[in-house]
Amino acid sequence: MGVHHFILQLVNRLLKISYLRAIRETFCALMPVIVLLTLIDMAGCLFCDPTGPVLGDEGLGIGTFLTDGLHDEAYRESAFYATMTQLRNCLKVTVLINSLLFSLVLTNKLARLWHGDVTASVVCTVSSYLFLLAGFNGNLASLSTYFGGRAFFLALLIATVSVLVFSRLARLRCLHLPVPQGMPQAMQQSMILFIPLGLTLFSSLITSFAWLSVEQSIHSLPSLLQGYFGADIAQIPAAAILYECLRRLLWWFGLNGSSLTFFWNEAFYIPAQLANELENSKYIFTIEFFDANSISLLGLAISVWVFSYREKLRQLSAYSLPCLLFSINEPFLFALPIVLNPLFLIPYLLAPMLNVYIGYLAIDFGIVPLFHYSVDATVPVLLQGWLSTGDIMGAVLQLVWLSLDIVIYTPFVIMFNMLTREEDAIEEANAYEA
Known part of the structure; x- marks a missing residue:
C-alpha cells in the first residue's frame, strides 16, 4: 500500500x-x-536494401533475378546495386x-x-x-x-x-x-x-x-563507458536486465528510453552485434536481442483485446495492433496510455525484464542461436527473430516472450476493468441521456 x-x-x-x-x-x-x-x-x-531480406542473396534473392543472375562481387558492382543503395540511403x-x-x-x-x-x-x-x-x-x-x-x-x-x-x-x-x-x-x-x-x-x-x-x-561517452566498465560487464544478465528496466522506465515517464540510453548501447551492444556478425563471437546480449524484445506491448494489446470488456479499449487495441506488429510502440504507449499510468508500471517493467532473462537462458543452453545478423527494428514480429538469428527458433523465442507477456499483463487488465467500472457507468449514463 x-x-x-x-x-x-x-x-x-x-x-x-x-x-x-x-x-x-x-x-x-x-x-x-x-x-x-x-x-x-x-x-x-x-x-x-540490395543485401536485405527481399533483394539480397541471403533473403529471397530478387536482386539476383532483376540483374539477370549476377552474384557476389559482380552483383555488388552492378548499377542496380548502386542505385538501390543510394535509394536506401535516401530513405534512411x-x-x-x-x-x-x-x-x-x-x-x-x-x-x-x-x-x-x-x-x-x-x-x-x-x-x-x-x-x-x-x-x-x-x-x-x-x-x-x-x-x-x-x-x-x-x-x-x-x-x-x-x-x-x-x-x-x-x-x-x-x-x-x-x-x-x-x-x-x-x-x-x-x-x-x-x-x-x-x-x-x-x-x-x-x-x-x-x-x-x-x-x-577518445573522450566520447561510449569510449569512456567502455574504458571504465570493460566490455564484459554488459554481458552480465543483471546488467542487461537493469539496462532494459531503465530503458522502459524512461518511456513510462514519456521520454524516448531507447535514445536516452543509446550511449550505453553504442558502447557495448552495438559492438557485440558487430562482433557476432563479423568475427563469429558469442555475445548473447546485442542490439538485435533488445530490438527483438521490443514486443512486450504487443502482449498488452492482445490482453486488452481479449480480456477488456470496455469497447473503447478494445477498439484502441485493434487500432494499434498493426503498428505493434512492426514494433512501433509509441501510438499505444501514449493512447492507452502507458505513460505515467501507475497501474501498468509494474507489468510494463516486469515483462521485458523477464523476457531478457528467459532469452539469456534459452541462448545460454543452446536452445536458440545467437543474434548474429542485423535487421531493421521495424521488421515484423517473429520474422525479426527468425532473420536476426538465422533460425526458426528465433521466432519461437519471440512467440514465447509474447505468450509470457500476455500472462503478465492479463491480471492488470482485469484489475483495470474493475477500477474503471464507475467511469463506464458514467459514460453509459451520458450516452443514454444523449
Missing part, C-alpha cells in the same frame, strides 16, 4: 511538470508523422526528418511555455541543427546512422537549450537593441531581439562544434 501510495504521489507530481507535458503533447501531435516515417524507413529496409534520412520535426514542434511548445518569441526560437533550433549537420564529417548514410540512435536525444537537447538560452537572454533589457519608432512593428520586434538572437546562434555554433569534437574523440 505504501509503494502504491508513493507511485500515485509521484505520478501526480510528474503530471504537473509542464516541461514533461510539453514533451508528451509533442509526441501525440507528431504521432501520424512518426508512424508514417517509420513505415517508410521499414519499406526501404525490406524492399530497397527519415530518422533525421523525424528528429528535426520533433524538435521544431517541441520548440514551439516550449517557447509558449517559457514566454519566448516563437519565430525566433524556431530560427535558433533550425540553426542549431544546420550547424550540427555542417560540422558532421560523413556521408548521408553515416549521418542517418549517427542520428538513428540519438534522434530523440538530440531533438530534446537542441530544442530545450535553444529556447532556454534565447528566452533567458531576451528578458535582459540591457541586450535589447534600440530601434526607431517608424519601423514596421514586426521588424521592430525582431530587431529588438537582434543581440539575444545573435548570442544564441553563436552559442549554438560553439556547442555544436564542441559536441561533435567530443563525440569523435
Whole structure:
C-alpha cells in the first residue's frame, strides 16, 4: 500500500511538470508523422536494401533475378546495386526528418511555455541543427546512422537549450537593441531581439562544434563507458536486465528510453552485434536481442483485446495492433496510455525484464542461436527473430516472450476493468441521456 501510495504521489507530481507535458503533447501531435516515417524507413529496409531480406542473396534473392543472375562481387558492382543503395540511403534520412520535426514542434511548445518569441526560437533550433549537420564529417548514410540512435536525444537537447538560452537572454533589457519608432512593428520586434538572437546562434555554433569534437574523440561517452566498465560487464544478465528496466522506465515517464540510453548501447551492444556478425563471437546480449524484445506491448494489446470488456479499449487495441506488429510502440504507449499510468508500471517493467532473462537462458543452453545478423527494428514480429538469428527458433523465442507477456499483463487488465467500472457507468449514463 505504501509503494502504491508513493507511485500515485509521484505520478501526480510528474503530471504537473509542464516541461514533461510539453514533451508528451509533442509526441501525440507528431504521432501520424512518426508512424508514417517509420513505415517508410521499414519499406526501404525490406524492399530497397540490395543485401536485405527481399533483394539480397541471403533473403529471397530478387536482386539476383532483376540483374539477370549476377552474384557476389559482380552483383555488388552492378548499377542496380548502386542505385538501390543510394535509394536506401535516401530513405534512411527519415530518422533525421523525424528528429528535426520533433524538435521544431517541441520548440514551439516550449517557447509558449517559457514566454519566448516563437519565430525566433524556431530560427535558433533550425540553426542549431544546420550547424550540427555542417560540422558532421560523413556521408548521408553515416549521418542517418549517427542520428538513428540519438534522434530523440538530440531533438530534446537542441530544442530545450535553444529556447532556454534565447528566452533567458531576451528578458535582459540591457541586450535589447534600440530601434526607431517608424519601423514596421514586426521588424521592430525582431530587431529588438537582434543581440539575444545573435548570442544564441553563436552559442549554438560553439556547442555544436564542441559536441561533435567530443563525440569523435577518445573522450566520447561510449569510449569512456567502455574504458571504465570493460566490455564484459554488459554481458552480465543483471546488467542487461537493469539496462532494459531503465530503458522502459524512461518511456513510462514519456521520454524516448531507447535514445536516452543509446550511449550505453553504442558502447557495448552495438559492438557485440558487430562482433557476432563479423568475427563469429558469442555475445548473447546485442542490439538485435533488445530490438527483438521490443514486443512486450504487443502482449498488452492482445490482453486488452481479449480480456477488456470496455469497447473503447478494445477498439484502441485493434487500432494499434498493426503498428505493434512492426514494433512501433509509441501510438499505444501514449493512447492507452502507458505513460505515467501507475497501474501498468509494474507489468510494463516486469515483462521485458523477464523476457531478457528467459532469452539469456534459452541462448545460454543452446536452445536458440545467437543474434548474429542485423535487421531493421521495424521488421515484423517473429520474422525479426527468425532473420536476426538465422533460425526458426528465433521466432519461437519471440512467440514465447509474447505468450509470457500476455500472462503478465492479463491480471492488470482485469484489475483495470474493475477500477474503471464507475467511469463506464458514467459514460453509459451520458450516452443514454444523449
